[in-house]
Every structure is written in C-alpha cells, then in structure tokens.
Amino acid sequence: MANTQTAEVNAGGTTTRAHLPSNKDMWVFVLGDLVIFSSYFIIFEIYRHQQRQTFLSAQQHLSLSIGVVNTLVLLASSWFVAQSVQLTRAGEYERAMRLTVGGGLCGVVFILLKAYEWSTKIGHGLTFGSNDFFMFYYMLTGVHLFHVALGLVFLGVVFFELRNPKLRRVSMVETGATYWHMVDLLWVVIFALMYVMR
Amino acid sequence: MDLRPQWISLWLLPFFGAILLVVFVAFPGFLPPMSPQMTADQVAQFYAQNTTMIRFSMIVFNLCAIMMIPFFMVIVVQIKRMSLPSHVLAYSYLAAAATGATLFAIADIFWLIAAYRPGRDPQLILLLNDMAWLIFIAPVGAFVVQNLCLALAVYLDTRPQPIFPRWVAYFSVLTAVAMTPAACAVIFKSGPLAWDGAISFWLRIGAFAINIAVMFFVVRGAISRQAAEQAVETESPATVTDAEVTR
Amino acid sequence: MTTTKARAITYVWIILSAITLVSWFLGPARVAGPAVASVPITVAVLAMAFIKARLIIGYFMEVRTAPAWLRLSTDAWLVVLWGAVLAIYLW
C-alpha cells in the first residue's frame, strides 16, 4: 500500500527514491493529531503566560524523575518499534515480532508509571480541579494516555500481522510504527512543556 | 418465510391501540386539554385533585405506548420488500420510529414525576407539566420524517404489484403536513398553535390516530398479499418468474 | 536493508536519551526554595525539545527519506509549534 513516489532524495550524494512509510491515510491522521495537540499546547502556553507564578509553584510538585524515566521508557519503546520495522524489511520476522512485543511492554510500563504518578499526586490532594496547572496536567497526560492505549492496539495489530505468514506486509508494520512514534513525539513535547520548562 | 411474526406484530397494534385509547380518555388532562395559561397553583391543584387517575393513565401509557414499535418494524420489513434502489429508506424509517417512541416515553415520565408528589412546590409541578406537554406535542420531526420516508418508498416502488398502494404515499405526506404545525407549540401559549390548541393538539393527535388506523389495514393487506405470493410460490416454484426473495 | 539504518536508529536513540538526561539537571524540581523563572534555561530546554522532536520525526518516522510534502509539513509543524511556544513565553 506504500505508494513510493519517485521524488529524488539526495541523501548523502546517492539519489535514492523517496519512500513514504505507512500510507497517506495514516499520515493524514498523524499530521491532524499533531495540529490538534498543538492547539492544546498553545492554549496551555497562553494560560501559563497569564498565571506564571501559580504554574511555577505548581510545577514544583511534579516529580521530574518519574517524568524522565517515562521519557526514557517511551524512547526505548520507539527504538524497539523502529528496529522491528528494519527487521521486517530484512525479512527477519521472528526478531521483529519479539521487538514489537518489547515496544508494547515498554508502553505498558509507561502506563503503569503514569498511573502511579497520578495516584501519588491525587494522594497529595492535587486533583483535576485544584488549579489550572493540574487541570492541564491531567488533561494533557490523560489524552496522551488514551493515545498510548490506542498505540498498544496498533502494536497488537502489527504483532498479529507479523505472526501470520500469509500477511507480514511491511506497510502495515510501518503504519503501527509511525503511530507509535507520534505518541512518543507528543510525549517528548509534553515532557518539555510541563516538567522542564520554567 | 414464516409470516407469523408479522401477523403477531400487526395484531399487537389494535390490541394496545384500544388500551391507549381508553387511557387517553381516562387521563383528565386530555379531555379538555390542559391550557398552557394555567397558573402554577392551578396546575398543582389539578395534580392534587386527579392524582390517582393521572397515575393510572400514565402508567398504562408507559407500558403500552412502546408496543407500537413491532408494528412500525413490520412496515420496515415491507419497505425492504419493495423493489427500491437500496434500503436506505427502511433504515431511516427505523431510526425515526425509534426516536419518536423514545420521546413519548420521556414525556410520560414527566407526568408521572409531577403526579408522584403533588404537594411539591407549584413552580416545580408547573415545570414538570410544561416539559411533559412540550415533549408530548412539539417534536413532530420524527413522525413526519417517518411518513416522508414511507411516502418516498411507496412512490419509488417499481414492483408490478406495489407492496403498498400508491395512495398510501399521498396519505403519508398528508399526515406529515397535518402534524407539522404542532411544532409551533413551543412558541405560543394561546391560540390554535398552543399545545391545547385545535391545530397543535386536536389536528396533530387526530392525524396520528387516523394514520395509525389506516396503516393497520394497509399493512394487513400487504402481509396477506405476501402470504398469497408465497402460497403460489410453494405450489409451483418452477413457473414463478418473480424470483424476488421475500423476506 | 543494510545495518547502517539500524545503527543510525540506535545512535539517534542514544542521543535522545542523553538530551533527556541533560534536561533532568535543568528541571525545576531540583532547585531548592521558591521556583523562579529563568529564561536561558527555558530557551535551552525548548531548543533541546525541538532537536529531539526533529530527530524522532527524521529517523524514527523516517521522514528524512520521505516525499517532499511530508518533510515540509512536519518541518512546518515543528517551526510553528516551537515558534509559538517561544513567542508566547517571551512575550
């Protein structure tokens, strides 16, 4: 299904054909989702600009260590999924399947860590309505969690695609990978804006 | 194809229709219809005086009104038998019938809430009564579209012997037109278009009742023709050219 | 596919993890006392996040070797988002 246009791409002098990973439909979804999330980020920035001090003091309550560990977990899962795409292209379906499962497990770890982090915050009485910062915190991480869960469904589809010898279409594996990388990309942005930015 | 489910669904209509007619008369608020201009105290007093009859009639309405759904689904099945380009009108008819039935159930609940504690603050009784009447009378869109879908289906039916006779299309449109002005019941508190007015109440409910009654005989005819067709088919399947798969 | 692509992905992953760890030290939670806004740290953080995002898009999503329309739209998205965030922050 991957319609590789023949636009010339001179990557390092050798003109290789441009290859569109996955398919146009998935990229409509990814680009649209990025635009929608950008609107959330920009609205968050506007509110942050208006209530600078409350956001700064509220941000102190966030545990940066869990945030960093979560980022590393998602980056690792992206590495797993990216490698499984390379292996699928190389025809090593067994290893590709194992790496996809690895990526999925990292996703589950991410969800568990996030659930733990939420429970500690709520334990300290910092809930959805306590102030604007935590409203955005739970909203953004909540919507991102929904995307992670949906990503696990996509990785499951990729897993069964690889397991079935009659299928094993590279474009399907690429579709799952592209979506999973988008989830990782969105988390990187959320991590920067919420945890680290001052 | 066993036609008994259709016969049963058809005969559910007159049985429960009769019950609904009785309770329609029994409900003190319908004959004559309560006026939107009654003050909160008058409405509260009305509920206080007629509590038992209101509860009885509305409980029966609650139980029996939904029994008309199988009848509407028989019409959906008959529409699917018509030779139309597609079944879109059957599905639209089904969706519209479901919407209309739900609305009446919701209106009925409001009456029952009001009658549950007549001693409530008259303002609350007035609000519940308003909601009950408005939801009962105003939302004609569902039944109008239901009839328009049926009319279009009958009109487009290209069977040599149409499932429903052609005048049913014009009759459905006529019913739809007769019921449409009742939507203005949300605007006026007096005059013919108010919820107790000649157009919004009598014309609307009259058109609805007549439509249901007439459609009963039309659908009965359609099912009996279907039975006749099947009888011919089973007797001499070879000679039957009409290879139509009957539902 | 040669292993250069696989190796490149691993390198990129290492760089991304490194940048993440660097931002750990810049984080506010480690600063004792009342939180204070600091423009240079934030600009550094936003720049690092921009680089991380571009690396993920380029190497993981393989947009580097994708058709031009996709490269342009992802780059445009990056510039608009981070530009707006920076502008609102500094405004």
Place this chain on the structure above:
Amino acid sequence: MSAVSAAPVVTENARPAWTRRPKIDQWICWWTIPIFYNLFGLIFVVLTRVMPPPRPDITPEQIVAFFETHSLTIRIGFALLMFFIGFASVANGLIALQIKRMSVSPVFAYAYIGALVVGGLPGCLLPAFAFVAGAFRPDRDPQIMVMLYDWCLLSFVGSLGCFCTQNMVLALAIFLDKNDILPKWLAYMSIWMIVTELLASPVFIFKSGPLAWNGSISFYVGTAVFVVWEFAIIRLLYVAIKNQSPTEQIQD
C-alpha cells in the same frame, strides 16, 4: 434487496422521469444532510444562541435576563428544530447503508443506527426542551431557570458516550472493509471525534477556563474537529453514492 427486473407494466410511464434515475433514494437522502446542517447552524447559532454557548459563570439574574431577552428567538429556533431534527434519522440511515455495503458484517450498521438514535435525543432534543421551558416562562423561580440553563448547555456541549460508540463503530467498519466504500482516513478522523468527546467530559466539572462548556478546548477545538469531520463525511458520502453501481447486490 430485491432488484427484480420485472417487465414494467403499462402504467410505468405515468411516473415522472426523476423516479427512474439510478440511486434516486440515496441522492435524496444525501441532499437532506447539507440542508439539515445549514439549518442546524441557523437554529443554534443565530436564533437560539446556544452556539457559541453563553458563559457558565454568570449570575442567576444574568441567566434570567438572557432568557427574557432571547425568549422569542429561542422558541422560534427550537420550533424549527422540532421539525428538522427528524432528518437526522435520514442521515443515520444513509451512513448505515454505506456500512452495509462494506465487506463487514451488518452488526456495525445496526450498532451505528442504534448509537445515533440515542445520540439525537439527549444530545440535541432534550437540551432544546430545557431551553424552551426556560424561554416559555422566564418568570419562573431563578433557581429553576439556572437549572434549565445548566441542563441545556451541559447536555448539549457535554460529552455523550453514544457518539464515541458511533464513531468507534464507523472506524472499525472502515478499517475492516475490503470494498473501500469509505477511505481509511475517515476512520482515523473518527478517532479524533472520540478524542474530542473525551475532552468534552470535563465540561461537567469546570465552570470556567478551557475545559468549561464554553472553553477553548472543550468547545471550540471540538467544534472545529466536528466541522472538518462533517464536511469530510458529506463529501465522501457523495463520492460513495456516485461510485456505486446501480445493480450492486448489498447483503441484507
């Protein structure tokens, strides 16, 4: 579907030409959708001022004043809605038919009909009646007026699970479909609709800010995504009907 090609009887030519155009019933149903949504805009934006929604954090006096000043237009607007809401069932039937044309089992089509029928009532009609009850007698006790005001706007802007189900069912049908009736990117767009529905749920918690019922995220971003989705599905239904061969056999 019984595409019987019985010999047309002599009275056939008595029927006007338009009735013999192919797929005429689907075209008529399709034409009701853009008309319905333009009227939808007229009713909700111009007449009843429900969209963009008035602020949730205003005093009861202001709420009563709102009902008094707009009483007539609210009633006229919702009188129109009483009639035109029925055509939502036609759009429902048309989309259900396209799902029936797909290579998936009809369970998704019937689930779609059920979900959209449920959605039409608490999502559109009951909030209308709450506003009408308010506009019908603005001289009610202010506390009741505030309750009607909240009832309408919460029920209208707030999230409804049935729209999540409807979009999920549509997305699954399109993903699993091999006949390519509707393109895959519409399935992905339906996932956005589910996300915006999730983001409309905090409406029941907040009275101000981006997640209130007039919030920039819950309402405006959600409405923007809905408008994009609506234009897309109207366009794609047109293409789907046009590409359909009149003699196509659809599973019953």
